[in-house]
Amino acid sequence: MVGRPQKETQGFSKLTMTLLQQLDRFCSAIISQAELAKLLAISEKEQRPLRVKFGIDPTFPHVHIGHAVPIRLLKLFQDHGHLPILLLGDGTARLGDPTGRNDQRPPLTAAEVEHNAETYLDQIGRILDLSEGKAEVRRNSEWFGKMDFFDALQLAARGTAARMLERDDFRKRVDANLPVHLHEMMYPMMQGWDSVELHADIEIGGNDQLFNLHQGRQLQEREGQRPQVLLTTHLLMGTDGRKMSKTYGNHVPLSASPTEMYGKVMSLSDDGMADWFRLLTTEPEDSVASWVKDDPRGAKGRLAFQVTAWLHDDAAAQEAADEFVRRFRKKEIPDDIPEVAVPVGEQALPWVVKELGLVQTTSEARRMIEGRGLKIDGEVIDDPRHKLTIAVGDKRKLVQAGKRRFAYLVAKE
């Protein structure tokens, strides 16, 4: 846990004091306390808002709730009169932050990146006021797009291999005889350079970004700027307790519908609840601890409600909560089931299930049927050779695959 600066807090305004008090809730590290106090003092004295940077690479169309944590911290600064700078890494997105996975992600095109960037703004705009004057939205292609190869080399010249290998992720790969590509080592340098271009006073990043954030300090110092203060936020774990990641499917997209969002939060493992409350709500920690202890299910419902209400609104959250109870506690069927038309005639069941969009392939449908996961009008059918006779004028049939996938089957003439 990070302590608050003691001595330096004396002369601060009330506003700054409340900011400092709330920092603890989010931050896993503050580098450094003393510098932060100094910055805040300067800011107050000169009446100058601090430039608080947070960067995100638009590599996917969705922002997830894990990103919401640093964004909330940005919001906190915004609410205290400072200037959030949202940096869209449309240049770095073309590279991708090294992850250690040697996934051969095809390079994104500029158009894809821009599309993602737009969706990011849309989703982040729900949390942070991005309007003119309240925040700055920048893209790093602004400067990286202008650099030529020699400029890039000069940037590269400011780092060393030894230093890059201090980064855990690189170190581990080297030790495991896995490839580390040269361009990957440029990533932290680029992120650092962003801070120089933006004249960032503070940079916020996830706990796992500490190394990259440090590059900004190094580069700024060389350029004669005051090195940015680093604030790293605690990482929000995925619903299953592992690192939140799209590939694990344990994330909650900010774009999720209220029902989806509520449900996703309800699938959170109990161990994660305290953290989620801490990082996504304003509930006091001791209350949370007692809720979790006395009534875990109720506590989770409360969490799911708050998160949904925050990213949508109270009414939507209430509706999602009701829907959740109907669907999962009382096992009623949901009311937003799509109706899908299937050609008339005698059709093989697995094929129909695929056509309904409940599974990707007929083989998957077949397995689902054999595993007794398929119901038609509430009745389990476990014979993959089962044939359905579909005729115009039939009553629509409710087809359910697994616990949560439903479709109505109607005849297509």
Next chain:
RNA sequence: GGGGAGGUACCGAAGCGGUCAAACGGGAUGGACUGUAAAUCCAUUGGCUCAGCCUUCAGAGGUUCGAAUCCUCUCCUCCCCA
């Protein structure tokens, strides 16, 4: 530039001429149990309107009745030396 080790399904990793759609583990999905939590148990895990057929073991050729397994070339990664 020289020498060595490798590239197997979502991931890790066996297999090294037929019995291989490919052991095992993880993950994932379905089922039981439940609080859409955890733990546990069972099943499934290339595709196809599936008792059969089709395409997979980096890529392209070749040897063979038969290849993930043998040969040739190509591409990629790692290690050591220069």
